Amino acid sequence: MALLEPSTITILVLTGIFSSSIIFLISAGLQIVFGIQRILNLTVGSFYAIGAYVGITFINFFLKMGFSVVYGLLFLILAGLSLSFLGPTIERGVLNFVYKKEEAFQLLATFGLVLIFEDMIKLIWGSYPQISDFGILTYGEFRFLDTSFPVYYFLVIISAFLIAFLLEFFIKKTRQGKKMRSVADDIEMSEGLGVKVRNIYILSFTIGTVLGTLAGALIIPVTAAVLGMGIEAIVLAFAVVVIAGLGSMRGALLASLIVGLLQAFITFIFPELTTFVIYLIVIAVLLIKPTGLMGKEI
Amino acid sequence: MGLLEVLEVTKYYGDFKALDNVDLKINRDERISIIGPNGAGKTTLLNLISGLLKPTRGKIILEGKNITNMSPSERCKLGIVKSFQIPSYFPNLTTLDNLKVALISSLGKSKNFLKSYQQDEEINNLSERALEVFGLYERRNFLAKDLPHGDKKLLDVASAFALRPKLILLDEPTSGVSIKEKRDLMGTIMSALKEMEISSLILVEHDMDIVFNYSSRVVVLHNGKILDDSSPELVKANKEVASVMFGS
Amino acid sequence: MKKILSGNLFFTLILIALLALVPYIAPPFYVYLTLTSLAYIPVVIGFNILFGYTGLLSFGHGLFLALGMYTTAFLMRNYTMENLEVLILASALSAFIVGLGVGYICVKYTRIYFALLTLAFGMVFYTLLIKFTPITGGDEGLRITFKPLLLGLDFRYLPHLDFLFQPYYYYVLGIVIILTVLAYIIVSSHFGLSLKAIKENSEKAEALGINIKRFRLYSFVISAIYTSIGGALLAHITSHVTPIFSYWTTSGEIVFMTLLGGFTNFFGPIIGVFVYTLLRDFIMSTIIYWRILFGAALLLIIIFVPGGISEGLIRIYKHFKGA
Numbered sequence: 001m002a003l004l005e006p007s008t009i010t011i012l013v014l015t016g017i018f019s020s021s022i023i024f025l026i027s028a029g030l031q032i033v034f035g036i037q038r039i040l041n042l043t044v045g046s047f048y049a050i051g052a053y054v055g056i057t058f059i060n061f062f063l064k065m066g067f068s069v070v071y072g073l074l075f076l077i078l079a080g081l082s083l084s085f086l087g088p089t090i091e092r093g094v095l096n097f098v099y100k101k102e103e104a105f106q107l108l109a110t111f112g113l114v115l116i117f118e119d120m121i122k123l124i125w126g127s128y129p130q131i132s133d134f135g136i137l138t139y140g141e142f143r144f145l146d147t148s149f150p151v152y153y154f155l156v157i158i159s160a161f162l163i164a165f166l167l168e169f170f171i172k173k174t175r176q177g178k179k180m181r182s183v184a185d186d187i188e189m190s191e192g193l194g195v196k197v198r199n200i201y202i203l204s205f206t207i208g209t210v211l212g213t214l215a216g217a218l219i220i221p222v223t224a225a226v227l228g229m230g231i232e233a234i235v236l237a238f239a240v241v242v243i244a245g246l247g248s249m250r251g252a253l254l255a256s257l258i259v260g261l262l263q264a265f266i267t268f269i270f271p272e273l274t275t276f277v278i279y280l281i282v283i284a285v286l287l288i289k290p291t292g293l294m295g296k297e298i
Numbered sequence: 299m300g301l302l303e304v305l306e307v308t309k310y311y312g313d314f315k316a317l318d319n320v321d322l323k324i325n326r327d328e329r330i331s332i333i334g335p336n337g338a339g340k341t342t343l344l345n346l347i348s349g350l351l352k353p354t355r356g357k358i359i360l361e362g363k364n365i366t367n368m369s370p371s372e373r374c375k376l377g378i379v380k381s382f383q384i385p386s387y388f389p390n391l392t393t394l395d396n397l398k399v400a401l402i403s404s405l406g407k408s409k410n411f412l413k414s415y416q417q418d419e420e421i422n423n424l425s426e427r428a429l430e431v432f433g434l435y436e437r438r439n440f441l442a443k444d445l446p447h448g449d450k451k452l453l454d455v456a457s458a459f460a461l462r463p464k465l466i467l468l469d470e471p472t473s474g475v476s477i478k479e480k481r482d483l484m485g486t487i488m489s490a491l492k493e494m495e496i497s498s499l500i501l502v503e504h505d506m507d508i509v510f511n512y513s514s515r516v517v518v519l520h521n522g523k524i525l526d527d528s529s530p531e532l533v534k535a536n537k538e539v540a541s542v543m544f545g546s
Numbered sequence: 547m548k549k550i551l552s553g554n555l556f557f558t559l560i561l562i563a564l565l566a567l568v569p570y571i572a573p574p575f576y577v578y579l580t581l582t583s584l585a586y587i588p589v590v591i592g593f594n595i596l597f598g599y600t601g602l603l604s605f606g607h608g609l610f611l612a613l614g615m616y617t618t619a620f621l622m623r624n625y626t627m628e629n630l631e632v633l634i635l636a637s638a639l640s641a642f643i644v645g646l647g648v649g650y651i652c653v654k655y656t657r658i659y660f661a662l663l664t665l666a667f668g669m670v671f672y673t674l675l676i677k678f679t680p681i682t683g684g685d686e687g688l689r690i691t692f693k694p695l696l697l698g699l700d701f702r703y704l705p706h707l708d709f710l711f712q713p714y715y716y717y718v719l720g721i722v723i724i725l726t727v728l729a730y731i732i733v734s735s736h737f738g739l740s741l742k743a744i745k746e747n748s749e750k751a752e753a754l755g756i757n758i759k760r761f762r763l764y765s766f767v768i769s770a771i772y773t774s775i776g777g778a779l780l781a782h783i784t785s786h787v788t789p790i791f792s793y794w795t796t797s798g799e800i801v802f803m804t805l806l807g808g809f810t811n812f813f814g815p816i817i818g819v820f821v822y823t824l825l826r827d828f829i830m831s832t833i834i835y836w837r838i839l840f841g842a843a844l845l846l847i848i849i850f851v852p853g854g855i856s857e858g859l860i861r862i863y864k865h866f867k868g869a
Contacts, residue, residue, distance in 0.1 A: 115841030276673035374755035388746035410736040
């Protein structure tokens with residue numbers, strides 16, 4: 001195809017990997033909560049949206065205070081982390097009441113939360129798209145072949161990998177992480193061994209929350225914050241976790257790459273077919289290997 | 299001709315060999331007990347016969363027909379029915395409706411879309427009679443989940459019996475029931491067998507009194523193999539069996 | 547037949563009489579809302595045959611709603627098909643075919659996987675509707691520009707609203723009564739009891755000889771047909787069919803209406819439809835932040851009264867009877 005010159009391909013691959021990083025953070029948020037609580041937490045899309053809005057508010061505030069734009073990334077990360085309080089609030093306030101209910105109700109409870117957050121955003125920030133004063137070229141450009149990319153892309157990609165690595169380390173090596181895994185394997189036995197399941201639930205949900213808010217905060221130099229962005233994100237992240245296999249972190253990394261790259265290429269070639277192709281893959285995966293690429297047995 | 303043949307059946311769970319080349323032939327009108335220490339493969343054997351599991355190697359033949367690859371529901375239609383070790387029932391249906399589900403299925407009526415099941419006299423009569431046989435009639439309108447434990451077990455067995463199977467598989471029908479109630483429960487089950495003209499039975503049971511009182515033949519499993527297969531009296535006298543079973 | 551309905555017969559008759567009076571006593575706006583609710587009744591009844599009776603949560607039922615609407619609009623525009631009966635049958639037929647295909651795949655899974663798979667199919671259909679502009683009209687959807695014949699009778703001389711509020715209203719009411727009675731018969735049948743058994747304990751149902759996948763598929767197809775017929779009825783009311791009806795938020799609305807009214811009771815979803823349609827309109831016209839209220843309502847229902855309004859009413863009834 002004439003359109004796909006080497007430079008175009010490079011651009012598409014790089015933007016693909018960039019969106020993969022964002023999608024990975026969101027789907028990692030889904031995975032961790034599903035891995036521990038066995039709940040498919042649609043709310044993570046809302047956390048992503050809130051992260052974006054709060055990120056913009058944060059950064060515009062700091063820039064107005066006279067801080068240099070160089071600290072922009074730091075402020076965004078701060079914005080994402082500052083929203084961690086949502087984790088325990090929602091977990092104790094809502095999820096706590098649905099753990100014993102059927103799966104369908106748990107899913108619907110998070111759907112209810114999505115509706116609530118959707119309007120809360122509208123209530124606070126209004127219906128107009130919000131734009132940050134933090135330009136994407138703040139950190140300059142990187143030249144490669146005939147093209148150039150914002151350095152910011154690389155910073156986000158590196159951050160995502162760093163977070164993936166930290167998560168892996170946390171879950172595999174630390175005491176809390178080991179407790180989390182034991183709760184995921186067998187709740188009753190873990191309780192018997194003195195693990196406070198309640199605390200583990202709060203912890204895993206909070207991690208899931210922060211992954212979402214961070215992803216939202218990090219995306220804002222690239223796009224505006226708009227209503228409905230949370231729902232769009234959840235639709236993609238949901239595709240990722242199904243392809244990955246529910247609960248699998250490494251699967252999420254791989255599937256995010258697949259979805260992110262596909263999204264970049266298909267959007268370029270047949271713009272309107274993106275969701276269609278991604279969901280065809282979802283269906284194909286569910287049919288061929290219902291547990292996903294790297295999921296455990298149902 | 300035999301009723302059921304298990305031919306050179308081997309079953310692996312991953313690397314663990316649960317059953318090792320087991321051959322077993324069951325004739326009509328036999329009441330067979332399968333005994334053996336924990337992990338000997340009793341429940342595995344039962345699940346292979348009922349179709350919940352598929353063997354790694356070997357065949358299962360019912361009345362000359364190879365049923366190795368059939369699902370539980372297909373085997374059920376051919377006449378093999380299993381009751382569960384942990385009683386299995388429909389918790390939010392009444393006792394009566396629990397039985398009706400079984401009867402509707404066994405009479406091939408489940409695809410009747412337009413007829414009210416509550417006005418089906420045949421189903422009503424049969425289900426009420428079956429409940430009487432099992433002494434559950436008084437509690438016919440209880441939700442199954444509200445029944446006492448022993449009654450749940452009876453309900454599970456009753457719904458299996460309602461299918462009028464050629465061969466019934468009972469997986470520890472008396473587990474979780476007090477010693478005193480055990481005898482009553484077994485007595486009820488045995489009289490129901492007679493009443494409902496079900497003659498072939500495979501029983502997995504830990505209580506040796508029950509095993510030796512109610513079986514016509516006893517099969518001893520040990521480490522996935524058949525150690526002994528004979529009349530209750532002979533098995534009782536077999537020292538090797540005694541050492542495996544009771545460690546004496 | 548009489549005996550089946552006797553418990554609910556009295557209330558049902560009163561409800562039907564009230565519904566028949568609505569065009570005469572209610573302001574036009576409420577007639578419109580009632581008519582919309584009526585069209586949604588087959589939708590939620592269909593959804594609940596799958597959810598409440600078979601235990602499968604579809605998060606993609608918008609697909610079948612949109613299917614009925616698009617089948618109707620497509621046949622009217624391209625083949626000037628005008629008999630409403632034919633349009634309804636065509637919608638049912640398309641739902642039968644699509645439901646059989648999609649259902650065949652979906653019923654291999656249960657629980658959350660079933661919900662996810664149906665959601666995915668709904669989304670695929672949504673993107674197809676947007677993409678295949680020559681057939682579907684893309685983002686804009688399709689407009690229905692003329693009125694259908696009702697039982698062969700031509701009402702085209704009537705202004706649009708008069709048509710909707712008189713002949714069409716009673717036509718829809720009639721169809722909905724027939725479909726509701728039929729659904730009631732189905733769930734009270736041998737088949738219906740077998741579905742409940744599958745929902746309650748599928749392993750046991752299978753052990754009793756019920757072919758659970760086949761039965762789930764039957765339930766799926768019946769559900770799809772009901773929902774699609776609802777779509778066919780709705781299409782003439784909105785006069786405009788758009789891809790949004792296949793989007794997951796619409797599927798979510800169908801779930802919400804059913805839960806609101808109560809999925810454990812046959813009549814629950816019907817109550818849910820009326821309450822939801824009226825409330826949504828009331829709330830949406832008074833506050834713009836209606837999602838907060840619906841989200842909160844959904845949470846409260848799930849946590850405190852999973853059986854919805856119908857369970858709540860039964861609790862209140864028992865309370866007073868007991869006291």
